[in-house]
Amino acid sequence: MPTWVDADFPGGSIEVVRAAGRGPIELAIPEDSASDVRQWFAFRVGTGERPRDIVIQNAGEATFPNGWPGYRAMVSHDGARWSRAPTAYEDGALVIRHVPRGQATLYAYFALYPVARLERLLARVRRADHVSVGVAGESVMGRPVPLVSAGWGDRTVWLLARQHPGEVPASFVADGLLRRLAREDDDTVRFVLERARLRVAPLVDVDGAELGNMRTNAAGANLNRAWDDPDPEDAPEVHALLGAIEETGVDLFLDVHADESSPFAFAAGSEGNPSVTDELLAREAELRAILEDETRELVDEPGYPLDAPGEADLSCASNQMGERFGCPALTLEMPIKDCGDECVPAGWSPARAQRFG
Numbered sequence: 001m002p003t004w005v006d007a008d009f010p011g012g013s014i015e016v017v018r019a020a021g022r023g024p025i026e027l028a029i030p031e032d033s034a035s036d037v038r039q040w041f042a043f044r045v046g047t048g049e050r051p052r053d054i055v056i057q058n059a060g061e062a063t064f065p066n067g068w069p070g071y072r073a074m075v076s077h078d079g080a081r082w083s084r085a086p087t088a089y090e091d092g093a094l095v096i097r098h099v100p101r102g103q104a105t106l107y108a109y110f111a112l113y114p115v116a117r118l119e120r121l122l123a124r125v126r127r128a129d130h131v132s133v134g135v136a137g138e139s140v141m142g143r144p145v146p147l148v149s150a151g152w153g154d155r156t157v158w159l160l161a162r163q164h165p166g167e168v169p170a171s172f173v174a175d176g177l178l179r180r181l182a183r184e185d186d187d188t189v190r191f192v193l194e195r196a197r198l199r200v201a202p203l204v205d206v207d208g209a210e211l212g213n214m215r216t217n218a219a220g221a222n223l224n225r226a227w228d229d230p231d232p233e234d235a236p237e238v239h240a241l242l243g244a245i246e247e248t249g250v251d252l253f254l255d256v257h258a259d260e261s262s263p264f265a266f267a268a269g270s271e272g273n274p275s276v277t278d279e280l281l282a283r284e285a286e287l288r289a290i291l292e293d294e295t296r297e298l299v300d301e302p303g304y305p306l307d308a309p310g311e312a313d314l315s316c317a318s319n320q321m322g323e324r325f326g327c328p329a330l331t332l333e334m335p336i337k338d339c340g341d342e343c344v345p346a347g348w349s350p351a352r353a354q355r356f357g
């Protein structure tokens with residue numbers, strides 16, 4: 001039987017250039033559904049008896065080509081357990097070594113975490129008496145944007161994940177957090193919930209996740225550049241969440257992302273906000289130090305240049321929230337790569353992201 005390649009599943013995205021014959025399987029990364037961003041890929045390769053190279057020809061034309069050196073694609077034979085495939089970045093192409101096993105093999109930029117998986121988790125989480133699962137609003141395509149609430153303390157903590165749909169490690173962080181939060185007899189959970197109200201939006205760009213987009217929603221909007229003035233047509237997900245945050249207020253804001261080139265997790269804070277104070281910066285520094293100690297994933301070294309004083313982009317969620325509410329507000333960047341010994345530390349995976357959560 002001839003080799004076949006498809007992306008006909010939630011989160012799938014690939015363009016097949018040539019799959020037949022005995023040479024390499026030639027593929028290309030498509031653009032997001034309504035914008036010119038390209039980085040995310042997810043596809044299945046079926047049948048074939050011999051190992052073949054998969055060549056993603058246009059990797060060098062991706063939005064973040066600096067994400068490829070040291071990068072290894074993720075591979076799964078059952079959609080549940082994922083590992084890293086031997087991958088090379090050569091002459092602008094990403095070359096993945098395909099070793100057939102079973103009916104079909106899945107390859108993706110990072111392990112898949114589709115809406116259906118979140119729905120199964122939320123069905124379990126809502127059985128806990130102290131957790132409620134609701135909806136913040138609707139996406140461009142009419143999907144519910146889930147919102148989990150718990151806690152009865154007097155301070156409000158908001159956490160968002162996956163405003164950028166291709167940054168799937170953020171979904172695994174939210175998954176780990178929600179599993180822990182749903183435990184009935186957990187002293188740490190109780191301690192937190194007695195002191196704080198938690199609001200968790202675990203999958204903000206719910207359409208983008210299903211469409212197989214990297215960075216934009218179904219209307220082509222980059223949701224983490226919409227927080228200064230969210231358009232209810234183009235960015236209804238942010239419009240709804242901002243309304244919900246204004247209702248509750250916020251004392252601590254966390255926004256989970258993943259960075260394509262950083263080999264470690266790091267946090268960006270309010271350092272560039274026009275009205276930031278030394279006191280707020282000290283609180284954010286304290287929070288970073290706690291996260292470093294507790295998770296052993298976060299490194300106190302930015303993965304990109306931090307904003308100069310007064311230069312913050314207030315269309316980003318954490319900057320907007322820090323500026324508007326004067327609270328600690330961090331963008332948490334997980335790695336996507338696992339680059340072996342050059343990483344701090346090596347072996348980044350969905351399970352590690354869950355533990356971080």
Ligand code: ZN
Nearest residue numbers: 164167257258
């Ligand atoms: Zn992001």
